[in-house]
Amino acid sequence: MITTKFFLRGENGQTLVTLLVFSVMAISVAAAAVAIMINTTRATHITESRIRIMGAAESGIENAVIRLIRNPDYTGETLDLDDYTVTITVTGSAAKTITATADNGLFRHSVQATASYVENRLTVTSWDTVY
DSSP, X not given: OOOOOOOOXXXXXXXXXXXXXXXXXXHHHHHHHHXXXXXXXXXXXXXXXXXXXXXXXXXXXXXXXXXXXXXXXXXEEEEEETTEEEEEEEEOSSEEEEEEEEEOSSXXXXXXXXXXXXXXXXXXXXXXXXX
């Protein structure tokens, strides 16, 4: 029996080239996926930090309201909450303006509230973020 081998000229190594092309494409897709994952993680961390610092500033306002209920002459203080430093200032006589600023070195958030005594009760009339 006679066997005949057919060789196509110029197609030696075509499999290797195809493998290299697909490998480069796979590495590119994997690198893009890793870059997207890093950016998403960074954005999530920033968002979480901003939410936590906003909570720290609002805690400062709540602390000031409690202190004003106990002592109408309260003028403010500085609190250390976890990684945050919260500076509370209270100004005014009839209507008290309470400002709390939380700072962690990277971000700063300020909240301002207005409170006044109505019939010997402390009433908070406004509560806003200061930009």
